Amino acid sequence: MRDVADRAGVSLGTASNVLNHPERVSAAAIERVRMAIDELGFVRNANASTLASGRSGALGLVVINLSNSMFVDVARGAQAAARAAGHNLLLADSADDFGAQGDNVDSFNEARVAGLLLAPMQDSSEHVARLKARQTPVVLINYDQGDDNLCTVVVDNEQVGYLAVRHMLDIGCRRIVFAAGGDEYYQPVRLRRRGARRAMREAAGAASFEEIMADGVKEADGLTVARQIAGRGPDTRPDGIIGVSDSLASGLVEGLSEAGITVPDEIAVMGCDRNSSAGDCRVPLTSIAMKGQEMGAAAVRLLLDEMNRDGDHVHQRVVLTPELIVRGSTVLP
Structure with a gap:
């Protein structure tokens, strides 16, 4: 210099x-x-600058799994907002491993990032506490921890389940299955199930509703559920199936097709998180847009406000509205 x-x-x-x-x-x-x-x-020398100031100018983003394109969208939105404000964004993928998420949080904490965005799928109070102990501002994305001392940006996952059931009812389905797994771990799954049940209560007996518990939310779990359903007689099979994730729904389509059941002619199928990683599904998949880029950008704005206001920051809970995207897996051309 x-x-x-x-x-x-x-x-x-x-x-x-x-x-x-x-x-x-x-x-x-x-x-x-x-x-x-x-x-x-x-x-x-960024390391020297960090040593001198006690904090780097970079922001960190820890996501639970980049194989879900929603989190890729979150990263894109966050990066654009961070760059516009003159900050670099550092990204870490936890590959669905909660322990790895903790390690990633600690790594960014040790690097003295100026603030951290955390996109988990389950309660991360311990990880947040470690950040707050170093006075590192943190914003949660896609998970509501119920902490008034923390900014949160989420999509309305209960509305996701509600929109899915309403769509199935609107296209004439009268035997609806909601296929999900992992709700003991994943808050979005629990909320989507709650929304689906609410829509069915409002339908007041217009259709039957069955919940099938899968082991998880992956394509392999959808294949397993599809094989169970394919083993039923034509009169007892559902005419509409909602997969709690697009990956699970993609497995449903694959498994039903292998069994000779056509989608959507015999059974309509949809997912719930507009995951482009499930794009190799043999039928274009109806799903719900999760507003990932908007979530990432909103989270950066909240993080920067907390970084810059020196104790005058007001914590907020931002809720974005999901959007139904209708494609060929539920509606014939």
Whole structure:
């Protein structure tokens, strides 16, 4: 940095301000320092800056699983918002491993990130507490921990289940199955089930409703459920099946098709989280858009507000509205 200042003919403080507080420096000084940086091939030492300030300028994002494209969308929205505010975004994938999520949180904590976005699928109070112990601002995405001292951005997962059942009723299904697994671990699954039940109560007997418990929410779990249903007689099979995730729904379509049951002619099938990773489904899958990019961007805005307001920040719970996306797995062309 001193070499840069000497080459530009400015003080060390001015050279530092060009990189850290350009609003304090004249346009002419900025131009001279930038030219010196280019001529010398200078790259700032981020570790030294972190040691000096006690915190880096980067934001962290820990997601539970990037194989679900909703979390990819969250990352895209967060990155765009962070970059617009002059921050880098560092990303870690926990690969559906809650222990790995804790390790990722600790790694970012040790790196002294300026703030952390955490997108879990189950209660992460312990991980949040470790961040707060270091006064690291944190925002939860896609999980409501019920903590008034924490900002949260979620999609209305109860409405997701409600919209799914309403769609099945609207296209004329009268024997509806809701296939789900993992609700003892995953809050979104529990909420979608609650919304589906609410829609059925409002339907007041217009259709039968059956819940099938799968082992999880993956494609293999959908295949298992499909084989169970295919073993029933035509008069006892459902005419509409809701998979709690698109991956599970994709397995349903595959399993039913293997058994010679056509989708949607004989059984309509839909998912609940618009996961493009399930895009190799042999029938275009009706699903619910989860507004991932909007969630990521909103979470960054809340995080930056908490970072910049020095105790004057008001914690918020932002709830986004899901949207039904109708495709070929429930409606014939």
